[in-house]
Amino acid sequence: MRVLLTGSTGWLGRYLAPMLRAAGHEVTGLDVAPGPDTQVVGTVADRALVERTMLSHGIEGVIHAGALHKPDIVRYPRQSFVDVNVTGTLNLLEEAAAAGVERFVFTSTTSLMITQAIRDETASEAVWLDETSGPLQPRNVYGITKRSAEEMCRLVQSETGMPVVVLRTARFFPEDDDTHRALSGENMKANEFLNRRLTVEDCAAAHVAALDKAPAVGFGLYVVSAPTPFARVDVAQLKSDAPGVIARYFPDAAQVYADCGWQLPSSIGRVYDASLIERDLGFRCRTDFATILAALRDGKTLPFEHDPNYTSPAQQNSFLACD
Template identity: 30%
Template sequence: MSWLVTGGAGYIGAHVVRALAAAGIAPVVLDDLSSGQASFVPADVPLVEGSILDRELVERTLREHNVEGVIHVAGFKYAGVSVQRPLHTYAQNVEGTRIILEAMEAADVYRIVFSSSAAVYGTPDVEQVTEHTPKRPASPYGESKLIGEWLLRDQGVATADTDRPLRHTSLRYFNVVGSADPSVYDVSPHNLFPIVFEALLAGRTPQINGDDYDTPDGTNVRDYVHVGDIAAAHVAAAQRLTAGEPIEPAYNLGSGDGLSVRQIMDAMARVTGVEFTPVIGPRRPGDPDRIVASGELAARDLGWTMRYTVDEMVRTGWEARRSAG
């Protein structure tokens, strides 16, 4: 038996694949390589190249690889870009999730861990988000993730009285950083860590977008969580589903206190050895002062913990990026 990881050739998905293998669970990857890289998939892990929108391919992959559960990481993950490309975002994230659930039902696969997002909360008016914080997504991306959670919920209700009720959970998180394998690094042009790394490698000075927020040092405070911890939580959720243990419909994978952008910049200079003073640019429209999430529920059920300091987050990410050349 194996677990299918959609988007398993991407930054987060590739770490999930490695965490599954380390736990003795055979992973299979389905990825269209639109943003993932085949080189991120270990040589001994089956890689099926194709789209989650290909219903026949998804079902065939589930059957041929004797899949017992799905960790659904694939999706269009750029919140800002989703405003300009809402139809593409909904096709990939909503229709893609619907097709996966349909193929799972046909192939008699009834366990799924959904890689959701803290973007479902939008800009909450609380300092610490819990699973019960109102959902007010502020972008098509956040909306698409929330709809994905609804799809899982509704399919769970629809199959509740059958021999194979859908067992599911959704994991919500903010900024994923670092690396747990030097051969896998974040390639996104929209995330803070790779933006800073690329600037430093090119000899440019990184920029902070606004330093007059209502926070201790004037810069935004966010959750930054290590990709190795995120991957471990996905595997723990899969194991809980397999064991038939009680599981919540959703968990926040949060730090509880967060880090400011200036703290990240200070760690960047400290760890990389590249001295710099960030340029202060204008605020980005709609950026809230502080958003962090409580991880208490995930700690209770999934063993969630923040195992990496900010310096370790930077160091592992920097080493992986530099090893890529």
Template identity: 30%
Template structure:
């Protein structure tokens, strides 16, 4: 049975990966915080401990990081130590142990200012050049660059730039699933599919976001009048909003296009916008009450 290591296994994506992988693989969850999906309490900044953890592993899912909510709580140095320097240590230890694949959890947030068009919604895909805004964005992008430098025919590395997948008010989450959101379980599934795609490229990047019904030609109207476009492109959403008396957003500023991921990995999100309404009606704690 193959050995898999997950860093950040107590986090949102780490837990989802652990649950999806543990029935088929020998999974070791590594985190500084204890949880049911963490076998090893360890700080990824401690290089000396990493080869011992990675020994015999086939794949490392590297999801440990500081995130956007940590920006005001941690220094820039801590962001670089955890998000960038520790990523390089993981690469070095992976090579030392003969690990063949790393799948890295990144974020669409690193596009930053690239999401801000003046007169239309931004259409973002893997060719869009990131323009980071915060230390979080900067360090995730720098970590990607570190990984690219370490990728080789012996160490294949894939980067998953995931869109929003944390609990939010129901009406916000439902609309985000149309253009900049995704279910965390679908994010984990994309990671796993990326780990199974071997040797086509030493390094590749995938945007993982819900399938959008919008077209590039909708971008001006999405910024100015999204309700009309939503009613046209996804009338089921509009009916749910009307039945519940929920307001539509006044503007949509970006669309994340996951076409490349879907074509290359064969990935399809299983949880779409309509699933948000069911989760809300079932009182699923993943979906917050409308704001």
């Protein structure tokens, strides 16, 4: 299949492009920053460019992974988020439908599910988050524009019948968290595999699976995160005594962490449930907290990327980010 991949120079794109080719697809990359997997340099906000690319490359499937992200809030005005994340998505959807594209996958974010109250962890128990969670009240322009783009996907699919799958991806960025500095970056990332993280490789694999299954789904929206070991009955204790809950599932976790000089979370305020994508599409992330713990226990390389100095190629090249 001839696939248009937006955000092809970005963190996800650099893993997704070769994975698509390995699956037998012909990939055309579109990004504002040049890169080895980017054949078209430009922005999805340029409708004419999107149309030309779609037609000249005979595109049959689209994976729209390009966007302005949460760290870009300090660099770009809100209008830029609307132009790229909303108008750009609409451009792709409508031009894809007009060109007879067979399937469309949109990279969204679990961030749009996090209200300010969830972010502040004001509840007495952990918040269990899945595709039915709401009401949705995104707390910043990134989340608002991603939520709007999701609804554009739903609207165009219902009007045209073009199969569309929306993936609300959990954290997979390599850099340190820009709001939490209490733990080392690797310790923080490892902890998040309990409730709100996945590897970039698993994220890419989820997109390939969604592209494959889209015609059977019609329209689908899925949370994509490493499978949590927890159950809904754990939410109260997760908030008050996370180590106690973790010990039930992983009896040696505290000792393994202590041997590494690491800390388990004392409290967990939210849990992402990614079970629906496994039921509907047969996709399950390969790396979970058990994998992390096994690597620590055996002294092996951690199975996730950590780069505290990572900056996007678009930022490095002073382009309007689209990755």
